[in-house]
Amino acid sequence: xxxxxxxxxIGLIDRIKQATPIPTQPDxxxxxxxxxxxFDWGDQYGLLATDLLxxxxxxxxxxxxxxxxxxxxxxxxxxxxxAMNGLPVQVTVGVALSSRFPVEAVxxxxxxxxxxxxxxxxxxxxxxxTSSRSGLVLSVSVLGKVPKDKITYRNTAQPxxxxxxxxxxxxxxLGLQLLEREKQVFLADPNMQPxxxxxxxxxxxxxxxxxxxxxxxxxxxxxxxxxxxxxxxSDGLASELLHLCRASGTGAVIFDENIPIDxxxxxxxxxxxxxxxxxxxxxxxxxxxxxTVRPQEYEKLAQNARITAIGYLTADPSQVVLATKAGQxxxxxxxxxx
Amino acid sequence: xxxxxxxxxIGLIDRIKQATPIPTQPDxxxxxxxxxxxFDWGDQYGLLATDLLxxxxxxxxxxxxxxxxxxxxxxxxxxxxxAMNGLPVQVTVGVALSSRFPVEAVxxxxxxxxxxxxxxxxxxxxxxxTSSRSGLVLSVSVLGKVPKDKITYRNTAQPxxxxxxxxxxxxxxLGLQLLEREKQVFLADPNMQPxxxxxxxxxxxxxxxxxxxxxxxxxxxxxxxxxxxxxxxSDGLASELLHLCRASGTGAVIFDENIPIDxxxxxxxxxxxxxxxxxxxxxxxxxxxxxTVRPQEYEKLAQNARITAIGYLTADPSQVVLATKAGQxxxxxxxxxx
Numbered sequence: 001x002x003x004x005x006x007x008x009x010i011g012l013i014d015r016i017k018q019a020t021p022i023p024t025q026p027d028x029x030x031x032x033x034x035x036x037x038x039f040d041w042g043d044q045y046g047l048l049a050t051d052l053l054x055x056x057x058x059x060x061x062x063x064x065x066x067x068x069x070x071x072x073x074x075x076x077x078x079x080x081x082x083a084m085n086g087l088p089v090q091v092t093v094g095v096a097l098s099s100r101f102p103v104e105a106v107x108x109x110x111x112x113x114x115x116x117x118x119x120x121x122x123x124x125x126x127x128x129x130t131s132s133r134s135g136l137v138l139s140v141s142v143l144g145k146v147p148k149d150k151i152t153y154r155n156t157a158q159p160x161x162x163x164x165x166x167x168x169x170x171x172x173x174l175g176l177q178l179l180e181r182e183k184q185v186f187l188a189d190p191n192m193q194p195x196x197x198x199x200x201x202x203x204x205x206x207x208x209x210x211x212x213x214x215x216x217x218x219x220x221x222x223x224x225x226x227x228x229x230x231x232x233x234s235d236g237l238a239s240e241l242l243h244l245c246r247a248s249g250t251g252a253v254i255f256d257e258n259i260p261i262d263x264x265x266x267x268x269x270x271x272x273x274x275x276x277x278x279x280x281x282x283x284x285x286x287x288x289x290x291x292t293v294r295p296q297e298y299e300k301l302a303q304n305a306r307i308t309a310i311g312y313l314t315a316d317p318s319q320v321v322l323a324t325k326a327g328q329x330x331x332x333x334x335x336x337x338x
Numbered sequence: 339x340x341x342x343x344x345x346x347x348i349g350l351i352d353r354i355k356q357a358t359p360i361p362t363q364p365d366x367x368x369x370x371x372x373x374x375x376x377f378d379w380g381d382q383y384g385l386l387a388t389d390l391l392x393x394x395x396x397x398x399x400x401x402x403x404x405x406x407x408x409x410x411x412x413x414x415x416x417x418x419x420x421a422m423n424g425l426p427v428q429v430t431v432g433v434a435l436s437s438r439f440p441v442e443a444v445x446x447x448x449x450x451x452x453x454x455x456x457x458x459x460x461x462x463x464x465x466x467x468t469s470s471r472s473g474l475v476l477s478v479s480v481l482g483k484v485p486k487d488k489i490t491y492r493n494t495a496q497p498x499x500x501x502x503x504x505x506x507x508x509x510x511x512l513g514l515q516l517l518e519r520e521k522q523v524f525l526a527d528p529n530m531q532p533x534x535x536x537x538x539x540x541x542x543x544x545x546x547x548x549x550x551x552x553x554x555x556x557x558x559x560x561x562x563x564x565x566x567x568x569x570x571x572s573d574g575l576a577s578e579l580l581h582l583c584r585a586s587g588t589g590a591v592i593f594d595e596n597i598p599i600d601x602x603x604x605x606x607x608x609x610x611x612x613x614x615x616x617x618x619x620x621x622x623x624x625x626x627x628x629x630t631v632r633p634q635e636y637e638k639l640a641q642n643a644r645i646t647a648i649g650y651l652t653a654d655p656s657q658v659v660l661a662t663k664a665g666q667x668x669x670x671x672x673x674x675x676x
Contacts (some may be wrong), residue, residue, distance in 0.1 A: 001440035012467055015441070016448055023461035025427050030463075037428065037463035039481075042380045050464065050479050052432040056471040089363050090375065094390040094477055102339035103353070110354055123361035125368075125375035126388065129350055133394040139432055139477035141388050143377070 010243075010334075033247070034154055035083035035232055036144065045151050047144035049080035055135030062186075063179045066105055068208040069138070070112025071119075076234070077142035078120050079212035079287045083232035084153070086146030087217055088122045094139035096132035120214055150226065152291070155247035157229035159315040161292035163252060164227075164307050166216050168260040169237055170276055173283025174268040175200075175207030202264045210287045216306065223300050230291035238281040239334035240290050242320055251319035253329070254311030281322070281332065348581075348672075371585070372492055373421035373570055374482065383489050385482035387418035393473030400524075401517045404443055406546040407476070408450025409457075414572070415480035416458050417550035417625045421570035422491070424484030425555055426460040432477035434470035458552055488564065490629070493585035495567035497653040499630035501590060502565075502645050504554050506598040507575055508614055511621025512606040513538075513545030540602045548625045554644065561638050568629035576619040577672035578628050580658055589657035591667070592649030619660070619670065 007015065017032045029045060030038035036049035053059060053073050061069075074091060081088045093113055097106070117124045122142070146152075178200055185192050212232075220227065229248055231240045237259070245252050261276045269276035292313060293301065301307050311323075321329040345353065355370045367383060368376035374387035391397060391411050399407075412429060419426045431451055435444070455462045460480070484490075516538055523530050550570075558565065567586055569578045575597070583590050599614045607614035630651060631639065639645050649661075659667040 001442055004435075004437050004439055004441055004444065007441055009467060012441075012444065016444075016467070019445070019448060020452060020462050021456075023428075023463065024459070025461045028428055028461045028463060031461060032464050034464075037430065039428065041384075046379075046384075048386075048428070048430060048464065048479065048481060050430040050432050050466055050477065052434050052466045052468050052475065052477055054434045054468060054470050054475065057434070057469050090361075090366055090377065090386070092375065092386060092388040092479065094388050096390050096392045096395070096475070097342075099342050101342055103342055103345055103350075104339055106342065106350065106354075107357070110357060114358060118359070121362070123363045123366045123369060124358050125361065125366060126370050126372075126386070128388055128390045129347060129354070130390050130392060131395050132392050134472045137390065137392065137434070137475050139388060139390055139479075141386065141430065141477075141479040143386060 030153070035080040036086070038084065038151065044145045045148055047081050047084050047086045047146060048141065049077050050139065050141045051076045051080070053138040055137065060183070061136065062183050064208060066108040067112035070109040071116040071209050073138045073140050074113055074116035074120065075210050075212045075287055077140040078122070078214060079232040079234060081142050081144035082212050082214050082217050083230050083289060084144070084146055085150050085217055085220065085227060085230060086144040087214060088120050088142050088144045090123045090125045090143045091117060092125060092127040092141045094128040096130045096137040098132050098134065101136070120212065150221065152227045152230040154229050154231045154244050157244060157248035157250055157292040157313055159250055159313050160295055161228050161313045162295055162298040162309050163254060163290070163292055163311045163313065164301060164309050165233065165237065165260060165288055165290050166213050166307055167286070167288045168262045168265065169233065169286050169288060170269070170279030170283045171203050171206040171262050171265045172210060172285035173279045174265050174272070175203035175205070177272050178203060178268065179207060200264060200268060202262060203268055207285065210285065212287050213289050216289055219306070225293060225297055225300050227291040227293055230289055233286045233288045233290050234284060236282040236284040237290065238332045241332060242334050244290065245313070245317060245320050249317050251314035251316040252311055253314060253321055253323050255323050257325050258308060258310040260308040368491070373418040374424070376422065376489060379483070382483045383486055385419050385422050385424045385484060386479065387415050388477065388479045389414045389418070391476040393475065398521070399474065400521050402546060404446040405450035408447045409454040409547050411476045411478050412451055412454035412458065413548050413550045413625055415478040416460070416552060417570040417572060419480050419482035420550050420552050420555050421568050421627060422482070422484055423488050423555055423558065423565060423568060424482040425552055426458050426480050426482045428461045428463045428481045429455060430463060430465040430479045432466040434468045434475040436470050436472065439474070458550065488559065490565045490568040492567050492569045492582050495582060495586035495588055495630040495651055497588055497651050498633055499566050499651045500633055500636040500647050501592060501628070501630055501649045501651060502639060502647050503571065503575065503598060503626055503628050504551050504645055505624070505626045506600045506603065507571065507624050507626060508607070508617030508621045509541050509544040509600050509603045510548060510623035511617045512603050512610070513541035513543070515610050516541055516606065517545060538602060538606060540600060541606055545623065548623065550625050551627050554627055557644070563631060563635055563638050565629040565631055568627055571624045571626045571628050572622060574620040574622040575628065576670045579670060580672050582628065583651070583655060583658050587655050589652035589654040590649055591652060591659055591661050593661050595663050596646060596648040598646040
C-alpha cells in the first residue's frame with residue numbers, strides 16, 4: 001500500500017489523468033488538466049469547472065460567516081472559468097450539512113451564493129442538498145462560455161512571453177493569519193472581543209470574500225489582448241507558475257521587487273514575522289490571474305494599474321527562478337499544494 | 339432558530355428555489371426544480387445535474403467496495419440526465435479523502451468511475467481532488483444532451499396519462515438490508531465469513547452497482563414514444579410519484595399488484611418481515627425511471643418487458659393513492675426523503 005502523501009496533489013492528478021482514456025465524445029475539446037474542461041458548443045466553447053470545499057480543510061466556521069462562505073464558493077468556481085479567458089453563465093451548488101445547522105444558517109449560506117451569482121451575472125440553476133454526518137461540504141460546478149478565438153490554456157506559453165499577474169498577492173493568506181490569531185484569543189477567553197483593526201480590513205476581506213477576476217477577462221477583450229497562457233492563482237504564485245511552466249515546457253524568471261503586494265500585507269507580514277514574498281509565493285487563495293502575453297502585446301497592458309509584469313518565460317524548463325534585486329536567483333518550489 | 343428537520347428535504351429545496359431569482363442568462367431554459375438544469379445550446383438542449391455522495395450517509399465502506407462506489411456515483415448523475423430523456427456526454431468528479439486511504443484505494447475508486455464512463459459512453463473531463471478531515475466525499479456533475487423535441491420535464495403530466503415504471507423496484511433496499519445484516523454478523527465476530535448466497539446476488543448487485551436506464555432513453559426514441567413527464571426513482575416510488583404529481587398538479591392511482599418486484603426481492607422481504615410493496619414504495623436507490631405517456635401512446639409500450647404500467651393520473655391533486663386488489667385505496671406518503 002502506498003501512502004497518499006507520497007504522491008502529492010499534482011502526482012495524484014497526473015496518475016488519474018494518465019489512467020483516463022482520451023475523450024471520445026466529438027464535442028469534448030479538452031478534458032482533465034486545465035482549470036476547466038472545454039467543449040465545442042457550436043458558435044462558442046463551453047467550459048465546466050467543479051470544486052469541492054470541505055469544512056476543516058478549506059474553511060473554519062469559527063470565523064467564516066456563512067454568507068461569506070457562500071460567496072467565496074462561487075468565486076472559487078468562477079475563477080476557474082476566468083482562467084480559461086471565459087465568462088461564467090450558470091452554476092450548480094451541492095450542499096451537505098448536518099442538523100446542527102438551523103434553517104437560518106442555510107438561508108445565510110444561500111444569501112451569499114445568490115449575492116455572488118448576481119455579482120458575476122450567473123444563474124443558480126440547481127444542485128443537491130443532503131445531510132452530512134459531520135462537517136459542511138460544498139460542491140460548486142460552474143458552466144462558462146468563451147469565444148473560440150479567445151480560449152486560453154495553461155500549456156501554450158512560449159519562451160520570452162511576459163508574465164503578468166492581476167491585483168496583488170499574499171493578502172488572503174495574511175488575512176487568514178489575522179483571523180487565526182483572533183480565534184486563538186477567543187478560544188483562550190471567549191469574553192474577549194475581536195480586535196481586528198480597520199487598517200487590516202483589506203486583508204480580512206481578501207480572505208473571507210474574495211472576488212474572481214471576470215473584470216480582467218472583459219478588460220483583456222476591450223484592450224484586444226489575447227493571453228498566450230493563463231491560470232488562476234488559487235494555491236499561491238509559486239505553485240501556479242510551476243503548473244504553467246510545466247504544462248508549457250518553459251522556464252521562468254520572476255523578480256521579487258515586481259511582485260504586487262498591498263501595503264497592508266507588508267505591515268501584517270512584518271507583524272507575523274513572515275516574508276511578504278513568501279506569503280505571495282505560497283500563501284494561496286488570492287484568486288488573481290497569472291497570464292502570459294507575447295512581448296509585442298505587452299505594451300497594450302503596460303499602463304494598466306490592475307496588471308503587473310513580474311517576469312518572463314525562458315526556454316529551459318528546469319529553471320523556474322526568483323531573482324532578487326541584488327541579482328541572486330533562487331529556484332521556486334511549490335508549497336501551497338502539499 | 340428553526341430546526342432543519344422541520345422543513346424536510348422538499349421544504350428546504352422549495353425554500354431555496356423561492357428565494358432564487360428567475361434566471362437571466364438567455365440560454366437558461368430551466369433552473370432549480372427538475373432532475374437537471376436545461377440550457378439552449380443551439381441545435382440541442384444541454385443538461386447539467388450535480389450530486390453529492392457522503393460517507394456515512396450515502397454509503398458505508400464496511401461493505402461497499404470502492405470500485406463499486408465509483409461506478410454508482412456516476413450512475414447517480416447519469417440517472418438524472420436519463421430522467422430528462424437525455425443522454426450523458428461528459429462528467430466531472432470531485433473527490434475529498436483523508437490520508438487513511440492509500441493510493442491503491444484511489445485507483446480502485448477511479449477504476450469504477452472509468453468503468454461507468456465507458457458503460458455510459460461519457461468522457462471523464464475533470465474535477466477536483468482534495469483532502470478531507472473525516473470521511474470520503476464524492477461530487478459528480480454530469481453534462482447531457484437531448485434533442486429539443488424530446489426534452490421531458492416532471493411537471494408536464496396530465497390526468498389520464500398512464501404511469502409506467504422501468505425494471506423492478508425495492509431490490510436495492512433489500513440488498514442493503516442483506517449487507518447490513520452481514521455487517522452486524524461481522525462486527526459481532528470478525529472471523530465470520532459473509533454468507534451472502536448466490537440466490538441473493540441480484541439484490542446485492544442492485545444495491546452496490548446499479549445501472550442508470552439510458553437504455554430506456556434509446557428505446558423510447560426507437561419506439562417513437564415521447565413521455566409526457568419523467569423522473570428517476572432514486573428515493574423510492576412513493577416520493578418520486580408525489581414529486582411528479584405535485585409538479586404536474588395531478589393525482590394518481592397505482593395498483594399494488596402491478597408494481598414490478600423481482601422474485602428475489604419477494605423472498606428477501608419475507609425473510610426480513612418487510613412488505614415488498616413498502617420496499618418498492620419507500621426503499622429507494624433503484625435508479626429506475628418513472629414516466630407517464632398519453633393513453634393513446636401506451637400501446638406502443640404494452641408488450642415491452644422492461645416497462646410496466648402501474649396506474650394512471652387523475653385530476654385531483656389531493657388524491658395520490660395505492661389501490662389494493664381488494665379494492666381498498668390508501669394515500670401514498672413519502673418516507674424516503676425524510
